[in-house]
Amino acid sequence: MSIEITYTFDNQFQSSICKSTQMKVNSTNTPIKKKSKFIPYLLLLSTIMFFQYSWSQNISVKIIDATTKEVIPYATINIDKKEHLISNAEGFFNLPETALQDDNTLIITYLGYKNLEVKVSQLSKLDYIIALTPTIFELDDVQVNGEKPNPYSIMATVKANLAVNYGSKNSPTKDMLFVRKSTATYPNEIVVDVNQSTGFSKQALKKVNNDIQSFTNTLIASPPKEYTDMLCNLYTNTIKKDNKSFVSHKMNVLKATVLKNEGSATSSEELKQIGIKTMLKHLDSTKYYRIKSGLIGSRDTISLRKDFNKKKIKSKSSDKSTLLTTTKYNLTQFIQNNNLGTSSEHDFINNPDLYRYKFEGTTFTEDNDYAFVLTFSPKKSKAKYTGKLYINESDYAVLRAEYQLDEGEKLNNVNLKWLLGIKVAQNNNKGILMYRKKSDEKNYYLHYASEENGNYFYVNRPLKFIEITKEDKDILSLDIKFEGNATTKTEFLNLSHSLVTDIDVTKVVENEFKLVAIKSYDPKIWKGYHAIEPLAELKRFRVKD
Known part of the structure; x- marks a missing residue:
């Protein structure tokens, strides 16, 4: 019509x-x-x-400093005191359409700035830019019990109160969580030399070399990257069995996506498997082989035989490990590792004797209390980090921690370059941790965490594919040199934390889920859902056909 x-x-x-x-x-x-x-x-x-x-779609809002006009990363956005969002490293946050009612109130908070309340109806008039006003650090007037704050006394009190401030009350809880993980491998050099081949003709060997060269050129020209996003509800409860207490978790995934080039790899193990498959294409598909690297031999049998791979698939299918169980385990481990009350991961908080601390001043908290601001740097050789801490003056809880490896420091450094042709060093480890006080209790929970790890790797090893037979053996022998860097970044956001009952947790039915493969980031996918606004790098990423 x-x-x-x-x-x-x-x-x-x-x-x-x-x-x-x-x-x-x-x-x-x-x-x-x-x-x-x-x-x-x-x-x-x-x-x-x-x-x-x-x-009728999610909108993007930017937070800036009212004076300098610079973006403010990792500010907290409270939606009607129910849900808590976060601005990303570029100062943007994503407001879902479920929160776009005109009378909804957004409370924007950031340590070092005055709290600001904004109605959703005001956002268009502000051109979707919110400016926060910095608070003034008054060093000369700050006193605790009539004396200037001593940073070492502050840290001693912080350590004494860790169990109280971050301990669990064993009450059943429900947390709505958004997690984004990105991994990438950046090869600097890949060299593969075939030095022996008993089962190849000259033409086949030439094809092998061409395939290997194509594979290595692709890796260097287009470093493999992968992004996964997940929104879920995590239920936590303490159960008793045989007079012992156990922490139990149930997880329901609301939405999960993966963005990566088809067939690409982002870990050394994945790269290894793709390389092996490339070689297997040129071996006899009816035979069985094993791999040997130098003096190290593998007991694993590899082959392209259909009956052999059917057995492997059947064996994998009987494995009890599923995407749900592995994802839940990794998520709960991440939360546990960043629990200041139980984890020893962050020695600049739980082992302050290793560090030098400097009192920088005070600022206002979200609840308009005072927070001490301390910076820290290594004092002893075991200390590896520099950074800044924001500590609540009333209960000495760490509200925010920023940390990074000190210049020249490395973690987990393994150098067997001359003995085995292997060197691995963690040359980057930095993060931000933010904690919020539970509305119904006095202790704190992890609100936001950003953790970035970088590793340098060097492998220079011989590799052999040896046919498994009693007669003359086909052998393919190569020398492989592989050098580069790998990075992993995890962002964690607790959107809402609430108490539930034992019955509520019992009723939860866990369902297996699948990652939805996408070819580019599309905000429509998260329409109506909560998500961390992606950085420009993720928005630009496209899967090549």
Whole structure:
């Protein structure tokens, strides 16, 4: 059905109305002689539908410093005191359409800045940019019990209160969590030399070398990257069995996506498997082989035989480990490792004797209390980090921690370059931890965490594919040199933390889930859901066909 509207208006507005109402409109600006009494109603309806359409999606808002105009990363955005979002490293946060009611109040907080309340209806007038005003550090006037704050006394009290501030109350809880993980491998050099081949013709060997060269060129030109996003509800409860207490977790995944090049690899193990498959394509597909590297031999049998791989697939299918169980385990381990009350991961908090601390001043907290600001650096050789801490003056809880490896420091350094041709060093480890006080209890939970790890790797090893047979053996012998860097970044956001009952947890039914493969980041995928606004790098990433 088509309707001609007898009214004059500009092309841009006319185009908008057409899209919203799916009506056919005269495309010229000349008045149509025949007029209709329904024109005002149609225009009103079209206008309403146009604005409804423009708001029926998640929107992006930017937070900046009111004085410097610089972006403010990792600010907390409270939606009507129910859910808590976070601005990303570029200062943006994503507001879902479920929170776009005009009367909703956003409370934006960031340590070192004044709290700011903004109605959703005000965002358009602000051009979706929110400016926070910094608070003033008054060093000369700060006193604790009539004396200047001593950073070492502050840290001693922090350590004494860790169990109280971050301990579990054993009450059943429900947490809505968003987790983004990105991994990438950046090869600097890949060299593969075939030095022996008993089962290859010259033509086949040439094809092998061409395939290997193509594989290595692709890796260097397009470093493999992978991004996974997940939104889930995590239920935690303490159960008793045989007079012993156990922490139990149940997880329901609401949405999960993966963005990666098809067939690409982002870990050394995946790269190894792809390399082996490349070699196997040129070996006899009816035979069985094993791999040997130098003096180290593998007991694993590899082959392209269909009956052999069917057995392997069947063996894998009987494995009880599923995507749900592995994801839940990794997530709960991440939370546990960043629990300051039970974990020893962060020695600049739980082992302050290793560090030098400097009192930098005070600022206001989200609840308008005072927070001490301390910086730290290594004092003893075991200390590896530098950074900054924000500590609540009332209960000495760490509200925020920023840390990174000190210049020149490395973790987990293994150098067997001359003995085995292997060197691995963790040359980057930095992060941000933010904690919020539970609304119904006095202790704290992990609100946001960003953890980035970087590893340098060097492998220079011989590799042999040896046929498993009692007769003459086919052998393919190579020398492989592989050098580069790998990075992993995990972002964790607790959107809402609430108490539930034992019955609530018992009723939860866990369901297996699948990662939805996407070819580029599309905000429509997260329409109506909570998500951390992606960085520009992720928005630019496209899967190559």
